[in-house]
Amino acid sequence: MNNLFNKTGMLFVHTLRRDWLKLLIWAAALSLFAGGFAASLYEMYGKDPAGLKAMYETMKNPAMIAMIGPTAATAETYTIGAMYAQEMLLFTALVFAIVSIMHVISRTRKEEDDGISELIRSFQVGRLANTTAIVLELFLLHVVIIALSVLLLQVQDVPGLNFSSNLVYSVSLGLQGFLWGMIALIFVQLAAGAGGARGLSFLTLGLFYVLRMATDMSTPDASWFNPLGWSYLVNAYVGDDWLPIVIAFAASIIFLVVSYILEHARDMGAGYLPERSGRDHAKDRLLTLPGLVIRLQKTFIISWIISIFITGAMYGSIFGDMDEFVSDNEMMKQMFLHNANYTIQEQFMSVLFVVLSLLTTIFIVGSLMKLINEEKKGHWDPLYATKLSRAKFYWYHVILSFILGLLGQFSAIVGLYLAQRSVMESPLSLWEITKAGMVWVPAIFFFIGILAVLIGWLPRFTIIIWGYLIFAFFNSYFGQMMDIPEFVLNLDIFSYIPKVPIEEWKWGTIIFIKLLALLLIVVGFVGYKKRDLVNE
Amino acid sequence: MIIAEIRGLQKNYKSTPALKNVTMDVKKGEVLGFIGPNGAGKSTTIRILLGIIKSSGGSAKIFGKDVWKDSIEIHKKLSYVPGDVNLWPNLTGGEIIDVFMRLQGTKNYARRDELIQKFQFDAKKKARTYSKGNRQKVALIAALASDAELYIFDEPTSGLDPLMEAVFQEEVENLKNQGKSILLSSHILSEVERLCDRVAIIRQGEVIETGTLDELRHLTRYQYKITTRHEPTGLKQVSGVHDLEIKGKEAVFQADSDQIEAILEAILPYHVIKLESVPPTLESLFMRHYTGK
Numbered sequence: 071m072n073n074l075f076n077k078t079g080m081l082f083v084h085t086l087r088r089d090w091l092k093l094l095i096w097a098a099a100l101s102l103f104a105g106g107f108a109a110s111l112y113e114m115y116g117k118d119p120a121g122l123k124a125m126y127e128t129m130k131n132p133a134m135i136a137m138i139g140p141t142a143a144t145a146e147t148y149t150i151g152a153m154y155a156q157e158m159l160l161f162t163a164l165v166f167a168i169v170s171i172m173h174v175i176s177r178t179r180k181e182e183d184d185g186i187s188e189l190i191r192s193f194q195v196g197r198l199a200n201t202t203a204i205v206l207e208l209f210l211l212h213v214v215i216i217a218l219s220v221l222l223l224q225v226q227d228v229p230g231l232n233f234s235s236n237l238v239y240s241v242s243l244g245l246q247g248f249l250w251g252m253i254a255l256i257f258v259q260l261a262a263g264a265g266g267a268r269g270l271s272f273l274t275l276g277l278f279y280v281l282r283m284a285t286d287m288s289t290p291d292a293s294w295f296n297p298l299g300w301s302y303l304v305n306a307y308v309g310d311d312w313l314p315i316v317i318a319f320a321a322s323i324i325f326l327v328v329s330y331i332l333e334h335a336r337d338m339g340a341g342y343l344p345e346r347s348g349r350d351h352a353k354d355r356l357l358t359l360p361g362l363v364i365r366l367q368k369t370f371i372i373s374w375i376i377s378i379f380i381t382g383a384m385y386g387s388i389f390g391d392m393d394e395f396v397s398d399n400e401m402m403k404q405m406f407l408h409n410a411n412y413t414i415q416e417q418f419m420s421v422l423f424v425v426l427s428l429l430t431t432i433f434i435v436g437s438l439m440k441l442i443n444e445e446k447k448g449h450w451d452p453l454y455a456t457k458l459s460r461a462k463f464y465w466y467h468v469i470l471s472f473i474l475g476l477l478g479q480f481s482a483i484v485g486l487y488l489a490q491r492s493v494m495e496s497p498l499s500l501w502e503i504t505k506a507g508m509v510w511v512p513a514i515f516f517f518i519g520i521l522a523v524l525i526g527w528l529p530r531f532t533i534i535i536w537g538y539l540i541f542a543f544f545n546s547y548f549g550q551m552m553d554i555p556e557f558v559l560n561l562d563i564f565s566y567i568p569k570v571p572i573e574e575w576k577w578g579t580i581i582f583i584k585l586l587a588l589l590l591i592v593v594g595f596v597g598y599k600k601r602d603l604v605n606e
Numbered sequence: 607m608i609i610a611e612i613r614g615l616q617k618n619y620k621s622t623p624a625l626k627n628v629t630m631d632v633k634k635g636e637v638l639g640f641i642g643p644n645g646a647g648k649s650t651t652i653r654i655l656l657g658i659i660k661s662s663g664g665s666a667k668i669f670g671k672d673v674w675k676d677s678i679e680i681h682k683k684l685s686y687v688p689g690d691v692n693l694w695p696n697l698t699g700g701e702i703i704d705v706f707m708r709l710q711g712t713k714n715y716a717r718r719d720e721l722i723q724k725f726q727f728d729a730k731k732k733a734r735t736y737s738k739g740n741r742q743k744v745a746l747i748a749a750l751a752s753d754a755e756l757y758i759f760d761e762p763t764s765g766l767d768p769l770m771e772a773v774f775q776e777e778v779e780n781l782k783n784q785g786k787s788i789l790l791s792s793h794i795l796s797e798v799e800r801l802c803d804r805v806a807i808i809r810q811g812e813v814i815e816t817g818t819l820d821e822l823r824h825l826t827r828y829q830y831k832i833t834t835r836h837e838p839t840g841l842k843q844v845s846g847v848h849d850l851e852i853k854g855k856e857a858v859f860q861a862d863s864d865q866i867e868a869i870l871e872a873i874l875p876y877h878v879i880k881l882e883s884v885p886p887t888l889e890s891l892f893m894r895h896y897t898g899k
Contacts, residue, residue: 073678076678077709080708080709081709084705088694088696088697184692185688185690185691185692186692186693186694188653188656188658188688189686189688189691189692189706189745190709191656191657191658192656192658192681192684192685192686192688192758193681193706193709193710193711194678194681194682194709194710194711195678195681195709196678197677337658337659337660338653338658338659339659340619340659
């Protein structure tokens with residue numbers, strides 16, 4: 071029998087040599103994300119038991135559980151550790167999962183699509199060797215991350231955060247990264263190409279996130295059947311349960327074996343899911359540049375609009391529980407009713423739209439990014455060689471992303487509106503929700519502006535925009551939790567947007583940011599018109 | 607001695623057959639040309655031989671071993687260059703050549719450097735900057751530097767300039783002289799004519815002809831161009847003459863190779879003063895098989 075794993079070691083070393091810098095940056099960033107904030111959280115809440123109690127009550131809010139996951143702690147056991155685990159575990163697990171999915175697919179199916187694997191397999195390399203090398207690499211990466219995360223937590227020496235709990239917390243996170251890598255590996259085998267594998271993996275991740283939202287609130291036991299649940303179910307710093315970790319590890323192995331079997335039984339380059347064959351000829355509307363641009367992004371646009379709509383609806387669906395929750399709870403009543411002008415839903419909604427707007431921003435940054443990515447791949451070359459002007463390319467893409475920004479935000483609004491209308495006795499009006507959502511549009515457009523400047527002047531460094539986006543996300547999510555210097559906060563465009571309806575609508579700010587975005591886009595255009603085309 | 611033995615090979619994708627019946631051999635020390643139009647099944651056949659995809663029927667053996675089950679054993683003495691080489695963008699060409707050689711199991715660095723020189727290859731650049739031809743060179747250098755028994759080239763010179771093509775042909779001749787076996791799939795018929803001992807022609811998933819070029823030529827027609835003192839009208843009646851064109855005292859026609867004697871007898875009375883004959887090129891062979899001309 072053939073050795074299916076021949077030369078795995080050599081490929082493993084080779085992969086490490088290719089990826090070491092990337093892995094190093096990830097290991098640092100992800101472990102910092104996982105373990106870096108314990109001390110600052112302690113500074114803010116840990117010293118005052120009353121503060122922790124207040125946080126506990128806030129976190130019991132169904133809306134909070136829906137977003138960041140539950141805690142098994144009671145008011146008495148809600149220590150700084152329990153709070154840290156609740157706030158961090160699920161969200162960090164999502165980040166870990168996304169990174170793993172991207173990496174696994176780019177190192178397996180992407181190379182298969184590119185034809186590199188074919189050449190590799192013509193050497194004395196086993197059929198499963200490349201996959202195994204990547205699995206080993208991913209495992210090693212997460213072992214390092216776990217070690218660094220534990221180390222970071224230990225070094226901060228926060229009272230109440232002991233070694234064994236730090237270990238449970240870090241291992242459960244690291245395992246989430248590995249686990250989702252293995253899930254992605256299954257889709258690598260099933261799908262007909264890297265794009266399909268990526269789409270299916272993220273769809274699965276999204277579905278399980280939504281699913282746990284429902285089960286966490288109604289039937290917490292059902293979350294045991296959810297891979298994402300295996301993160302927070304360890305109850306780090308409260309019960310320190312290793313069982314979910316064992317389950318997650320066993321599941322990873324099972325997924326790996328399944329994908330081995332699937333990979334072994336399929337031809338290289340083939341998948342299991344059927345591929346539709348397309349049309350013979352282009353439809354008329356494909357034959358215009360705007361038609362082509364939209365057609366190329368069709369699947370991307372539709373899936374994002376639907377995802378944003380569902381997320382909005384998800385948040386809307388918990389509005390009904392919030393009244394009950396507040397009226398049951400004396401302390402919450404005080405907390406939320408001190409601002410008696412607004413209902414708890416209105417107060418909550420103003421925060422919600424930060425998250426929804428970030429989603430829309432990711433969506434349209436991804437859309438405008440196509441302008442430069444297709445250029446780098448050389449796909450535009452035949453079109454640039456025609457009478458089409460660069461101005462058209464630029465403006466069609468920019469205008470499309472504007473429209474998509476409005477559409478994305480609006481689908482969040484409609485999703486939220488429809489869902490809350492069905493669960494609330496006196497629902498919010500569409501107009502009220504629209505105002506709360508649309509106030510963020512200038513900030514979303516500002517991202518288009520920044521990206522436009524990058525595309526026009528620094529086409530090789532457009533990836534910077536993701537950095538800025540992560541920074542904005544980080545600021546919005548952790549900004550209030552931590553002592554972040556004022557000037558850093560001010561760099562985040564989202565911080566300038568009034569949180570309607572709690573804060574007042576400010577025409578001045580809104581128009582100013584819009585003009586700024588427009589100016590950036592014009593600046594980008596000047597650069598784009600005169601620069602050399604780039605390719606990878 | 608037969609190095610690769612392929613018998614009735616089939617491959618079906620879902621319900622559509624990609625290969626219906628591929629039967630051919632590669633003998634030791636020979637270059638077998640594998641020709642056919644796009645989509646005829648050349649690359650599918652080669653991928654089955656490499657054990658990358660599994661055949662649906664028939665058998666394929668290299669060095670007497672099954673290409674699917676014993677692929678690793680086979681690959682120890684096999685070298686492959688695909689027609690479209692993709693590389694890791696962030697490694698240099700030199701690094702990639704070394705990785706390929708390690709994976710193949712060769713350590714002949716002197717030979718590698720000689721080839722880098724011959725192909726005038728700049729090994730220090732990152733692979734993302736290479737043109738198609740340069741990416742091709744990476745795979746060619748790694749393959750030619752390795753010590754294999756069987757070399758499989760799938761349109762290896764696509765993207766190479768004529769100078770580099772000549773270098774490649776020279777290297778293939780060297781390999782042949784060393785007794786190595788080569789399977790060369792190619793579109794460039796002049797290259798096949800120059801290098802190959804035998805040719806296998808594939809059409810719609812089926813090998814329809816195999817043999818030496820001379821053998822294949824028997825199946826087809828020579829082209830004649832004659833000048834005579836009198837207009838050779840008698841040619842019109844001779845069987846075995848095709849596409850006859852007479853312009854005064856000059857005539858151009860195709861002749862079946864088994865009818866040469868009769869044809870010569872027919873034209874002698876017109877007093878031949880000039881006779882040119884062109885043997886059938888691979889191109890005309892190819893055209894005849896595919897367009898029916």
